[in-house]
Amino acid sequence: MFSFIKWIQATLSTLKRNKGLWFTTLTTVSTMGILLSIYVINSMTSNVAHQTYLEERRVDVSQLDSLIFSYYDSLLNYGSIVSVNREFINGIKNKDSKKVNALLGKITNTINNNADISPLELRFYIKDHKVEGNQNYDIADMVIETQQSTNGIVVNQNGVRILGIVPVMENNVSIGALEVTQSIHVLKDEFELRGKEFTFILSTPQLVFMNLEHKQGNYKKINDDFSVSFHEYDSSFYLNISKLNFDILRIEKYINNPQFYTTYDDVFDIHGNAIGMVLMGEDTDSANSFVKITKNMINSVTTVALGLIISLILFMF
Numbered sequence: 001m002f003s004f005i006k007w008i009q010a011t012l013s014t015l016k017r018n019k020g021l022w023f024t025t026l027t028t029v030s031t032m033g034i035l036l037s038i039y040v041i042n043s044m045t046s047n048v049a050h051q052t053y054l055e056e057r058r059v060d061v062s063q064l065d066s067l068i069f070s071y072y073d074s075l076l077n078y079g080s081i082v083s084v085n086r087e088f089i090n091g092i093k094n095k096d097s098k099k100v101n102a103l104l105g106k107i108t109n110t111i112n113n114n115a116d117i118s119p120l121e122l123r124f125y126i127k128d129h130k131v132e133g134n135q136n137y138d139i140a141d142m143v144i145e146t147q148q149s150t151n152g153i154v155v156n157q158n159g160v161r162i163l164g165i166v167p168v169m170e171n172n173v174s175i176g177a178l179e180v181t182q183s184i185h186v187l188k189d190e191f192e193l194r195g196k197e198f199t200f201i202l203s204t205p206q207l208v209f210m211n212l213e214h215k216q217g218n219y220k221k222i223n224d225d226f227s228v229s230f231h232e233y234d235s236s237f238y239l240n241i242s243k244l245n246f247d248i249l250r251i252e253k254y255i256n257n258p259q260f261y262t263t264y265d266d267v268f269d270i271h272g273n274a275i276g277m278v279l280m281g282e283d284t285d286s287a288n289s290f291v292k293i294t295k296n297m298i299n300s301v302t303t304v305a306l307g308l309i310i311s312l313i314l315f316m317f
Helices: 002-017 019-083 086-093 097-114 137-146 184-193 204-209 235-242 246-252 290-316
Strands: 121-126 150-156 159-170 173-183 197-203 219-221 226-229 254-256 260-268 274-283
Touching (some): 019 150, 019 173, 019 184, 137 150, 150 204, 173 184, 184 197, 197 235, 204 226, 246 254, 246 260
Antiparallel strands (some): 150 159, 159 173, 219 226
């Protein structure tokens, strides 16, 4: 070991006597050290950024799930209140569709005009009796049979709806069901309150379940697989979505381009069928954008670390 140290000292002494060789060696070693340090720091900061973006995705998906469940609860609460209305129960019991429709029309108008919420739709089902215009008979029949409320997302003639259905009871016997729904696009407002972008994109084959009036002029294809109700959303974000590589998005879980950070969550209907995706994100130019904050922090750390490493290398020589 001692002889190795003596060899290093002798080599350095020889190099110092040869000024040209000494400065060439010094420059080469310093440059290699700086380049290696840049590579290591970039690798470390890139991994930190990646983990930060994944954590942001986890938060976004968690918020989405919480919002959807809060809407389920809200819809079921509205349904539970209306389903015990005596006039409504009598109409269901007597299978008086005209009377029930008129009553629900008044109740719906009252709720939509006075409550600070996105418009609700209320529909009723009568046990062993078909009601014109209703679509979710399979779900309603299950609710009537089990006497248990249920919720989920459906695609029907009126679009993509967040749904809650409650049984209508008379003397502890289920005589019908009440359906309360809201458009899935209502979630956009909730995300915008948090300074986030939100767009629901529908699997294009699902369009066959909508009536022509609802989908014509409202939905636009963004690729071979998905379509978007473009009137509902900010054009710059859904135009950004149309440029995304969805294969990369599914692998990486997010895409961070110069304009938007974008992540996603798959959406399934009440029967467990995949019907589309929710795209969430942030404008990277926003002053409070976590992407900008993350980049600024990483750049600051990188600059300080590089300065310290360069100073250390120069000091050593």
